[in-house]
Amino acid sequence: MTRLTLRAFPLAALTLALAGCGGNQNTLAPKGKPEHAISHLWWWTMTGAWIGFAVVCGLLFLGWLRRNRTELPFGGDDKVGTVLVIGLGVAVPLVVLSLLFIWSDIVVLRSTAAPAHGSTRLTVRVIGHQWWWEVRYDGSKAVTANEIHIPTGVPVQVIGTTNDVIHSFWIPQLNRKIDLIPGRSNRLLLEADSDGTYEGHCSEFCGLQHAHMTATVIAEPPAAFRAWLENMAKPARTPAGADDKRGREVFLAQPCAACHRLRGSAANGDVGPDLTHLGTRRTLAAGTIPNDTEHLAGWIADPQHAKPGNKMPAVQLTGAEFSDLLAYLESLK
Numbered sequence: 001m002t003r004l005t006l007r008a009f010p011l012a013a014l015t016l017a018l019a020g021c022g023g024n025q026n027t028l029a030p031k032g033k034p035e036h037a038i039s040h041l042w043w044w045t046m047t048g049a050w051i052g053f054a055v056v057c058g059l060l061f062l063g064w065l066r067r068n069r070t071e072l073p074f075g076g077d078d079k080v081g082t083v084l085v086i087g088l089g090v091a092v093p094l095v096v097l098s099l100l101f102i103w104s105d106i107v108v109l110r111s112t113a114a115p116a117h118g119s120t121r122l123t124v125r126v127i128g129h130q131w132w133w134e135v136r137y138d139g140s141k142a143v144t145a146n147e148i149h150i151p152t153g154v155p156v157q158v159i160g161t162t163n164d165v166i167h168s169f170w171i172p173q174l175n176r177k178i179d180l181i182p183g184r185s186n187r188l189l190l191e192a193d194s195d196g197t198y199e200g201h202c203s204e205f206c207g208l209q210h211a212h213m214t215a216t217v218i219a220e221p222p223a224a225f226r227a228w229l230e231n232m233a234k235p236a237r238t239p240a241g242a243d244d245k246r247g248r249e250v251f252l253a254q255p256c257a258a259c260h261r262l263r264g265s266a267a268n269g270d271v272g273p274d275l276t277h278l279g280t281r282r283t284l285a286a287g288t289i290p291n292d293t294e295h296l297a298g299w300i301a302d303p304q305h306a307k308p309g310n311k312m313p314a315v316q317l318t319g320a321e322f323s324d325l326l327a328y329l330e331s332l333k
């Protein structure tokens with residue numbers, strides 16, 4: 001390898017990193033059937049473009065090398081020259097671009113079609129909110145937020161809509177994006193090849209905290225998924241200890257209950273996420289901060305710090321009320 005190549009490597013890596021390639025939202029690392037077709041199309045189109053670019057560069061270079069010569073490199077007269085120009089300059093691009101166009105149309109038509117009726121075994125409803133995702137499962141009482149569990153290898157239908165402005169739901173490794181539009185339902189297929197966590201992001205500007213609106217799909221073995229769903233469908237657990245009990249009372253007495261739901265209790269607000277099983281989630285505020293004691297405490301004390309502009313106000317609590325509430329929320333498994 002020459003020195004130039006060695007020097008070009010880190011530069012190329014840096015360029016790709018700056019361009020946002022790689023990571024866990026990489027459309028070119030497909031982990032679901034529809035995304036394989038989309039990434040194949042990308043590679044073929046890209047390969048076609050690079051070949052075309054290389055041929056043009058090669059011809060320009062040849063022209064420069066022979067800048068003082070008037071005859072063609074392989075012999076022949078002006079007529080041959082005209083045929084070459086028309087053939088390489090018009091006919092070849094026309095055929096190649098038409099083929100790519102037709103093929104990409106076929107892939108786009110196929111990949112944008114909603115899943116056929118009866119082709120999926122599970123329906124998940126995703127409802128966009130400023131700035132989080134409500135997640136519901138057909139045939140189950142389960143309601144959660146921002147983290148969508150699905151069984152691996154099972155075709156899942158997502159039906160998406162919104163509660164306020166237009167959002168766009170996109171899990172790049174699993175499929176294309178769908179817009180979540182007021183008063184409309186759009187459908188999408190999610191089918192993960194293997195167990196894993198697939199990150200996504202709202203991809204339609206939806207206000208101040210658009211950048212803090214991530215969605216995570218967690219694909220797990222069907223048995224683990226069923227156990228998870230069964231737990232999610234249950235009402236909020238009854239407080240076991242004295243702290244928990246007081247924490248629940250604080251929750252119900254304070255404005256928390258007006259905005260959040262705790263299934264099985266008097267708290268039935270629908271402004272913020274359903275908190276019935278908050279303790280099982282990995283993150284808070286739609287992927288903005290991890291769900292641990294420190295961050296949960298920070299979030300309740302000053303919700304506008306991590307995610308300015310969200311609808312949650314800071315609630316005035318005494319020190320004891322605060323720690324009881326925290327203990328109770330963390331116990332909601």
Ligand code: CUA
Nearest residue numbers: 167202204206
């Ligand atoms: Cu929701 Cu951008």
